[in-house]
Amino acid sequence: MTPFTKYLKLSTIAAGGLTLCMHGAQVPQHIDIKQLSKTVEDVVVPLPNEIFGALNKLGTVNWKEHVRNDKGSNFTERPRIALLLGTVIADGFIAVQAEDAPTVKEIGQRVLALAKGIGVGNSITPHAKAIIEAADKRNWDSVRQELDRTQNSVQQAMNEVHDEKLSQLVSLGGWLRGTEVLTSVVSKHFSADGAELLHQPDLLSYFQTRLQAMPEFNLPILREIGDALVKVKPLIDVGNARIPPESVKKINDITTRLGSGIVTRD
Amino acid sequence: MNAPVKVLLRGSSLLALIVALQSTVVASVDDAQSFALQAAEPYVKEGFQVREDYWGGDLGSGEKKAVRQQLFKGNEYWFWLGTEVERAKISVHIYDSDGKLAEEPDGWEKGHFAAAHVIPKTTGSYFIIVNVEESPEERTHWALVYGFR
Numbered sequence: 379m380t381p382f383t384k385y386l387k388l389s390t391i392a393a394g395g396l397t398l399c400m401h402g403a404q405v406p407q408h409i410d411i412k413q414l415s416k417t418v419e420d421v422v423v424p425l426p427n428e429i430f431g432a433l434n435k436l437g438t439v440n441w442k443e444h445v446r447n448d449k450g451s452n453f454t455e456r457p458r459i460a461l462l463l464g465t466v467i468a469d470g471f472i473a474v475q476a477e478d479a480p481t482v483k484e485i486g487q488r489v490l491a492l493a494k495g496i497g498v499g500n501s502i503t504p505h506a507k508a509i510i511e512a513a514d515k516r517n518w519d520s521v522r523q524e525l526d527r528t529q530n531s532v533q534q535a536m537n538e539v540h541d542e543k544l545s546q547l548v549s550l551g552g553w554l555r556g557t558e559v560l561t562s563v564v565s566k567h568f569s570a571d572g573a574e575l576l577h578q579p580d581l582l583s584y585f586q587t588r589l590q591a592m593p594e595f596n597l598p599i600l601r602e603i604g605d606a607l608v609k610v611k612p613l614i615d616v617g618n619a620r621i622p623p624e625s626v627k628k629i630n631d632i633t634t635r636l637g638s639g640i641v642t643r644d
Numbered sequence: 645m646n647a648p649v650k651v652l653l654r655g656s657s658l659l660a661l662i663v664a665l666q667s668t669v670v671a672s673v674d675d676a677q678s679f680a681l682q683a684a685e686p687y688v689k690e691g692f693q694v695r696e697d698y699w700g701g702d703l704g705s706g707e708k709k710a711v712r713q714q715l716f717k718g719n720e721y722w723f724w725l726g727t728e729v730e731r732a733k734i735s736v737h738i739y740d741s742d743g744k745l746a747e748e749p750d751g752w753e754k755g756h757f758a759a760a761h762v763i764p765k766t767t768g769s770y771f772i773i774v775n776v777e778e779s780p781e782e783r784t785h786w787a788l789v790y791g792f793r
Contacts, residue, residue: 411743414710414771421712422697428792432718432767522693530696574717580769581714 421584423549425529426556427471427522429575433563434475436572441476444559445469449488450641456496457595460544461640463492463532464551470509470525472559474518482513482521489528496544498535502528543595546588550603551640553585558637561630568623576629579615582607599639606632672728673700677787679726683757684789687722692791700787703776711772711788715764723772723790725758732779734786738762739771746770 433439446469453459466488473481486509493502505528512520529552533545557576564572589604610632613625677698684694699711715721725736736758738747751760762770776784 405737405745407745409739409743409771409773411739411741411771414773421714422695422699422790424714424716425695427693428719429716431792432716435718519693526693526696533697571717574767577767578714580712 421581423553423581423584425471425526426468426552426559427474427525429556429560430471430475432575433560433572436569437567439475439563441472442478444472444562445476445478445481446472447481447484448641449484451643453495453643455597456541456544457547457592457597457600458640459492459496460536460547461551461599463489463496464529464548464553465555465637465640466492467525467529467548468552468555468559470528471522471556474521474525477516477518479513479516483510486510486513493528493532496532496536497539498532501531501535505531543588543592546585547592550585550588553581554603554633554636554640557629558633561626561633564626565623565630568626570620573621573623573626576614576621576626577616579611582611582614586611598644599636602639603636606636672785673702673787675728676700676726676785677789679728679756680724680787680789681726683724683726683759684722684791687724687791691793692720692722693793694789694791698787698789699774700785702783702785703774704783705776705779705781707776709774709786711774712769713772713790715762715767715770717764717767719792720763721761721790721792723760723762723788725774725786725788727756727776727779727784727786729779729781729784730756732756732781732784733777734758734784735775735777736760736788737773737775739773740766741769741771743771 430439450462450466453462466485470482470485470489473485486506489509490499490502490506493499505524508524509521509528512518512524529548533548536542536545536548560572560575564575586604586607589600589607592600610629613629614621677700680698681694684692688694701709703709723736723738725734727734732755733753734756735753737745737751738760740746746762746764748761748763752758760772764770772788774786774788776786
């Protein structure tokens with residue numbers, strides 16, 4: 379679409395603001411969720427900074443203590459690179475929270491190297507450059523946007539060559555690292571609202587299903603993650619009950635162990 | 645024309661047709677996404693981070709699709725729906741995991757754009773219901789993007 383047409387469309391939206399049909403009155407107040415089962419799309423996995431943002435609103439977090447400079451091992455197995463890539467992108471979001479420009483820049487380079495290792499480097503080069511430039515300017519919103527774009531471009535490039543499973547491992551790596559940091563923060567300063575952020579049973583089931591569909595990736599770390607998710611599930615799938623401090627601590631122990639396994643060679 | 649050339653030409657035409665059809669389908673979902681992103685644009689100035697990832701597909705007139713999404717208490721979310729079919733009427737609504745309407749009253753619909761706003765009361769799964777209420781097309785491409793702050 380040409381910029382002019384775009385401008386016209388935007389103007390139309392803006393000008394039509396007063397005539398927008400506000401909804402609510404005619405919308406059903408309740409629907410039968412069970413009837414939706416056949417039409418439900420897959421989840422979009424939340425970015426780590428979606429959780430970090432919610433966590434920030436509960437109180438000041440010392441993000442600097444969660445910044446990780448360990449670059450991780452150099453793997454040759456593509457599933458391991460994919461997991462590590464997801465973890466490193468999550469580390470990028472943590473470094474942004476900590477406003478740690480040198481680490482963000484290192485992560486930009488690391489993401490590019492990992493993407494090359496998995497065969498999707500070309501799609502990442504402009505984003506890695508943008509991450510580094512935005513970190514130099516300490517434009518943290520831009521860095522966050524570019525990290526999201528990086529993950530999206532990596533996954534799109536993987537999906538285009540039918541590597542959807544690797545794409546899912548990128549998401550899983552990011553989710554595990556995000557959960558590790560979330561549980562670390564909440565363990566140190568427990569609050570019921572902080573613990574509630576772990577209430578993600580459907581997301582966990584999504585990852586379990588995806589892992590079970592990857593028997594060809596016969597790697598110990600993936601088996602470990604699969605076993606760990608089985609242990610984590612009852613700790614977060616508590617319905618309307620609260621998640622107690624002991625559960626948060628257990629999940630932190632599990633995800634810290636997995637995090638270490640993801641960055642370290644077997 | 646000899647047989648191998650004919651086969652090659654037929655093959656090329658078929659390939660060209662497949663490529664053309666594929667690009668039409670892809671372009672339509674991409675267009676729907678660009679409209680959804682246009683609807684989101686004013687909210688970026690209000691501090692919403694719009695996700696790069698999105699859902700998309702096509703629906704017949706009167707058909708609905710549910711999208712399940714993990715939302716976090718403490719954040720605020722907008723979901724924007726778009727389609728390239730200008731005379732279509734579409735809507736988007738948000739329900740919690742019990743099926744109860746969970747959205748704020750400031751959601752809106754305007755032809756081939758719609759948006760819904762939620763400030764989750766609890767952390768958990770929510771259902772975003774996408775609906776092509778009316779459309780002159782047999783199938784209407786849609787795309788749903790979301791942002792949070």
